[in-house]
Amino acid sequence: MNTLFSVFFIGIGATLIMDLWSILRKQFLRIPSADYGLVGRWIAHMRYGRFYHHSIMAAAPVRGEQVLGWGVHYLTGIAFAALMIFLNGESWLENPTLLPALAIGIATVIAPFFLMQPGMGAGVAASRTSNPRQARIHSLITHAVFGFGLYLSGWLLKLLYLD
Template identity: 60%
Template sequence: MPDHTTAMLLHATVIGTGATLVMDAWAILRKRLLGVPALNYGLVGRWLAWLPRGRFHHQPIAATPPVRGEQAIGWIAHYLTGIAFAGILLGLWGLNWVRQPTLAPALLVGIGSVAAPFLLMQPAMGAGIAASRTPRPNLARMHSLVTHAVFGVGLYVAGWVANLTTRSL
């Protein structure tokens, strides 16, 4: 039987990875059905790689010179972010949530996670607060909200997977 901290980290990793996989599956489906291009996590990697060099804001990030390994950096950050939000879910609702996952907390965290791109990533990468500097800001916002709601559903589904696979812990 792992201690509480180990159990929290294990569950956050399983749930966050699972929810991020659901979000990525949604991106593939959205591209095939609606023709909406998937996000380029290499640009996230580029942004992260420029941070230690003292550059937080880009205008736009696509115009910033590429960095070696930016794709890997971006994808790793994408999954670590999903794990972190699963950790927030478990931090707020505890391990009891994994024993009996419910949709409302997962959706609340999933939809709430849209604050990260709206208030941090999009402004830092030159798209403005909540995609205000994009060609179609309302459409970009809607896509972000739906994607993060799907992430919330993914948290719920992954919570049930964690419940079923870790009952002996």
């Protein structure tokens, strides 16, 4: 099996599962989904040397920010899938197991806690939000779901191509 194809399949699959979780969470728990357009806005402003915003919502909108944000979201999922396969070896593709995928998924919360949230004005680990504890818990759960998605996508890939 082609490793590059596997990385893309698993990364996109895991990110899609995370997005489906966000839809269900919004529908049944009334918890708003992330606005990836704001991620796109944050990324787009970097070309002007602006890496930090007091509030990304107050920053000037950028044409194409939705597409850019969603693209970065899925490319990040692919990058984290590559990291998981790199750390666990290609043998994980032949026998996907939950624990390594879940560990990587939870560890990926480092990116929003220490990079995205501070850069977008929410502070380290959402410290500048109205309810930091709740935001952190939701981030951890969402990234655990991403880890579970890594496992499910790996299992599906094995089912489709190796069995």
